[in-house]
Amino acid sequence: MATFKFAHNNFNVLDLERSMKFYEEALGLKEVRRINGEGFKIVFLGDELGSEHQLELTWLADRKEPYNLGDNEFHLALRTDDYEAAHAKHEKMGCICYENTAMGIYFIVDPDGYWVEILPPVVEEKY
Template sequence: MSRHFETAPGLCEARDTATNAYVFNQTMLRIKDPERTLDFYTRVLGMTLVKKLPFPKMEFTLYFLAAIPDSQLEQWSKDDGERLAQTFGRPAMLELTYNWGDKDKAEVNYHNGNSEPKGFGHIGFAVPDLAAACARFDSLGVTYVKRPEDGKMNNIAFIQDPDGYWIEIFSPENLEQGLSEHLGSDQDQR
């Protein structure tokens, strides 16, 4: 029996048991202005800053954010050392990196990966109700790359953070219906 739920060329079937406790912990984005970007992720997307790590000798600061329901906030330690371990042991953290002084440098802009040369694409947020989330984003003046009604896939939206990074917004319950008309087999892509 395969350890994978799907098939694709290149999959390794024999998992090294040394990797059993590995946790995908973080995605890092470089930011130009911590104040505006932290406001966006904490106000617009409801994330919680769980750890801030300044590195004065190297002149940068790391901000670690997580999507934590209010009911789970008490599970996070007030002790800095314990919270550091929690931060680096939890899945799906967003790490924002601010290089000191970038805020004041007009020439500093970060490539979001969606224009040439393409690379990094987006991060994603699952929401319970896509229409309600988009109505809220509209009321907050959020910049859209794609609204749900635009294009061929009407079950997802893409918004942008202050640095231009794309964020996919979707409702998990509605994905199958919206994707099914666009999905084909691996044979279709040859």
């Protein structure tokens, strides 16, 4: 039987440079590889710890309208080693879009409207 391991998640973006800047500033994600094709660019971002799971940002040259994210019921989640410092940074950036203090989590929103969940260090999951 085949086994599987997560590789990446994809977000399509309107302004690749703006999105890359946001993810580097907000989460420390940096470009690890790039594909430049005819009419598109794909950039894979990795975290500072070298996790194998990456965020793929796809830019399409002919796309001019914002993407319809529907009810935006999907998201990416990252765990931080310093929840309070991360929260303060994101609050200063003005990108916190939702907080669930009972669960001890919050979400930030990127320039294209995608939500990213911020989790505290592993202690004991509340959910």
